[in-house]
Amino acid sequence: MNEEKKIALKLEILAREKEAIRRKLVITARQLAVTAKEKESARRSLVVTARKLAVIAKEKEVARRKLVITAKQLKKMSETLENKVLARTKDLEQIRSRTEAILTSIGDGLVVVDKDGKISYINKSFEEMLGWKSGEVLGKSMVQVVPREDQNGIKVLFEERILTQVLSGQKFVADLTNPFYYIRKDKSRFPTSSIVAPVVLGGKIVGAVEVFRDITKEKEIDKAKTEFVSLASHQLRTPLSTVNWYSEMLLAGDAGEVTSNQKKYLEEIYRGNQRMVELVNTLLDVSRIEMGTFIVELKSTNIVRLVRSVVEEQKPQIDDKKITFLSSFEDNIPLMQADPKLLRMVIQNLLSNAIKYTPDKGRVEVSLFLDNKKNVILKISDTGYGIPKNQHNKIFTKLFRADNVIGKDTEGTGLGLYIAKSIVEQAKGKIWFESDENKGSTFFVVLPLRETRK
Ligand code: ADP
Numbered sequence: 066m067n068e069e070k071k072i073a074l075k076l077e078i079l080a081r082e083k084e085a086i087r088r089k090l091v092i093t094a095r096q097l098a099v100t101a102k103e104k105e106s107a108r109r110s111l112v113v114t115a116r117k118l119a120v121i122a123k124e125k126e127v128a129r130r131k132l133v134i135t136a137k138q139l140k141k142m143s144e145t146l147e148n149k150v151l152a153r154t155k156d157l158e159q160i161r162s163r164t165e166a167i168l169t170s171i172g173d174g175l176v177v178v179d180k181d182g183k184i185s186y187i188n189k190s191f192e193e194m195l196g197w198k199s200g201e202v203l204g205k206s207m208v209q210v211v212p213r214e215d216q217n218g219i220k221v222l223f224e225e226r227i228l229t230q231v232l233s234g235q236k237f238v239a240d241l242t243n244p245f246y247y248i249r250k251d252k253s254r255f256p257t258s259s260i261v262a263p264v265v266l267g268g269k270i271v272g273a274v275e276v277f278r279d280i281t282k283e284k285e286i287d288k289a290k291t292e293f294v295s296l297a298s299h300q301l302r303t304p305l306s307t308v309n310w311y312s313e314m315l316l317a318g319d320a321g322e323v324t325s326n327q328k329k330y331l332e333e334i335y336r337g338n339q340r341m342v343e344l345v346n347t348l349l350d351v352s353r354i355e356m357g358t359f360i361v362e363l364k365s366t367n368i369v370r371l372v373r374s375v376v377e378e379q380k381p382q383i384d385d386k387k388i389t390f391l392s393s394f395e396d397n398i399p400l401m402q403a404d405p406k407l408l409r410m411v412i413q414n415l416l417s418n419a420i421k422y423t424p425d426k427g428r429v430e431v432s433l434f435l436d437n438k439k440n441v442i443l444k445i446s447d448t449g450y451g452i453p454k455n456q457h458n459k460i461f462t463k464l465f466r467a468d469n470v471i472g473k474d475t476e477g478t479g480l481g482l483y484i485a486k487s488i489v490e491q492a493k494g495k496i497w498f499e500s501d502e503n504k505g506s507t508f509f510v511v512l513p514l515r516e517t518r519k
Pocket of ligand 1 (some may be wrong): 414418419422447449450451452460465466467468470476477478479480481482483505508
């Protein structure tokens, strides 16, 4: 090949290479263009993302600020609540200490028991009066911790305790005629008066509250009063006997003839004086009962004969009022151990009441019978004025007379049933009644026979 051809070939090759390079460059330029585009879109999406992030950051900031506010509010609320709770606790504490102060400062003993009679609270006066400390008695049975005795030192049984009766839902009637005693930790005793009330929640008895008082002072005053009555009655007997004696003599004409008018007046004096003697004797009986100087002389007593003789004695009053009188006595009532004088007083009182409180043409019935527990029962019923229901619980109280008889033409002292109850209870018996106003009354006396022979 000649030189020229060689050069031409070379030039052609070069031209081709140039073309190839140009093409490559074009491709590279294109690729670069594509990359730049991508870069641009990546940049744009970065910008978008950055904006989004900025928005999120802003939102986060808002949320954070909100949270800070909420936290602040919460803190404030909790502070307010805390203050309120503190104030309320203080109030409650004040109420509690005030209640505690009241319970502590009342001079009366106070005990709260649960439904089983277990002590759940006692106050300071309880501790002082009975010698027990709160810690020693909490959770223990009140009836066992504090025994109760009657006047004669006989322990009151569990089922007869007022607390037991109140807890079992029985209606309790305060018996003011019979004082009782509470026994201290050191076994000494003091006379007490107490009131027990049930604690009712949702219609159920869940416990009871008892408030009691030491009545030693009252008893002393009462004793002084009784002694005075006794002394005064004794002193009255002598002049009354004189009046009795001399009016009897005048009536008998010992000081000369008396005109019928004078006789009428003298009889009034005599009857008035008799009533006064009876009253003085009754007062003496009451003071004897209260001073415990009633002499009881037990004898073999025929109660049927005793009742018959009292009926005989009161026959004039029965006839006077045209009262239908009925009596029935069970056969074979044995002789019993009793004080006939005292038993007579009980029968006299109940029968005279039945007659006195029954209008003319009424009916009075007396019966005596035995029960299977070796007791004799005396039943006296009438068709008289009866006793108003709301006064039933006061009938055996000293000096009490019911409203419905005070207005009527009946005389009385309100001492008869008090004496009768004292006598019956002294003989370990029981006395009670059933009565409806304007229908009549029935009095029952149950006495142990303590028989010696048939
Ligand atoms: P007194 O008869 O002297 O008033 P008591 O102690 O014997 O006193 O009786 C007390 C009260 O009981 C009477 O005042 C009366 O109100 C009532 N009472 C007693 N017995 C009867 C009776 N059989 N019927 C109606 N009321 C009676």
